[in-house]
Amino acid sequence: MGDGVPDPARPGRGELSSVAVPAGGLLDLVGVCAVVLDARGRIVLWSPQAEDVFGYTAEEALGQYAASVLVGTEHHDLVAGLFAQVMRTGAHWAGAFPIRHRDGSRRLVEFRNMRLEDDGGAVYALGLAADQAQLKDLEAALALSDQLLSQSPIGVALLDTELRYVLVNPALERINGRPAAEHIGRRPRDLLPLLDADGVEGTLREVLATGVPVIDRHVVGRTPAAPDEDHAWSVSFYRLEDSAGQVMGVANSVVDITGRHRAAAEAERGRRRLTLLAESSTRIGTTLEVERTAQELADVMVPELADIAAVDILDAALQLRRDEEGEGPRRFRALGYASAYP
Known part of the structure; x- marks a missing residue:
């Protein structure tokens, strides 16, 4: 927008957007909920996600003492001490704690607790909680993804919707001849001037727009890793979406097929020589x-x-x-x- 008026659909750094963003981010995957207690330990605010973690609806939980509803009797004294410490000192507390679910089962929940204060001087306790088993599953998935990317012999990159690199694995660092830090925030044309940047970025935009992947496209050219020698790669592109269907960007995988390409070229030259000899004998x-x-x-x-x-x-x-x-x-x-x- 002109005249220095900010466009609400394009927030600047530190600004909030008025455009609703669909759910499906990391917090939704983890299932984080929020619970607020007053100074006496009664539940005064209960987020919808809290029902998924603890099993109680807002109508069942609001106004109840959190310790009596959510914790077994054997842990009442410990909970009371932690609550008093947070409210008295303002220091936050974080850790895993066993809770009593509405169905009677006991579950470990990860908590982040902190003190809040309103404009009237009243203090409250905010608890952010997530099921520990769900967190462990997510941590394992993230760790596995990290190992797959870091140890893969296939070059992998993730680019955002503006075609800027947001992630590059070590294999692609070696292929492109540049460290990951030099990729982040830059486009392919900025890093690989010896390749057909217009063709590569045109394909990326097409995949982003249509969602149709491009598989095993052969590209021949040079990168800073070997600026004086042609190499051949098999490249694939596919669009990435989050769990809500929001387009996140595009993934790119690269396999060096230079040896296969040269062998195929040599075989083709041999075939042409044999064909030429055969034609020569008749012509x-x-x-x-x-x-x-x-x-x-x-x-x-x-x-x-x-x-x-x-x-x-x-x-x-x-x-x-x-x-x-x-x-x-x-x-x-x-x-x-x-x-x-x-």
Whole structure:
């Protein structure tokens, strides 16, 4: 928007957006809930997610003493001491604590507790809680993902919707010849000037727009890892979405297939040579005329082996005699000519 008026749909740094963002972030995956207690330990605020963690609805929990509802009797004294410490000192407390679920089961819940104060001087206790088993599952999944990326021999990158790198694994660092820190926040064209940046970024935008992945596209070029030598890669692109369907960016995987590419190119050259030999045996020497044979030889050479071919024969050879030494310069006769250009 013009005239210095901020656009609410494009918040600046430190600004809040008025645009609703669908659920599905990390906090939703963890299932974090919020519970607020007054100075006497009674529940005065109860988030909808708290029902998932503790099993009680807001109607059942509000106004109740948290210790009597959520904790077994054997832990009442310990909870009372922790609550008093937080309320008295303002120091936060974090850790896992066994709670009593509405269904009667006992579960470990991760807590982050802190003191709040309103504008009238009243103090409250805020508890942020999440089921520990769910947290452990998420931590294990994140750890596994990290190991898969860091140990994978396949280059992997994640780019945001503006095609800026947000993650690069060690394999892609080696392929591109640049450390991960130099990738973050930059686009492919900024890092890989020796490649067809327009083609790569055009494909990325198409995948972002359509959601249709591109698999096993072969790219040949050079990177800072080997600026004087062509390499070949098999690249794949696919769009990333969160659990709510919000587009997060695009993932890129890269496999170096230089050896396979060179072997295929050499095999193709060998096949073409064999084909040329086979064609030569049928196209050259169809008559006993020297001029005709010379032209056939030139025609076979172009365009498979050369853009222009000329067949010159010693005039003496055509006359079936040898020139004597000292008889002057040897003369050639042009008998065949072919060009790939009109």
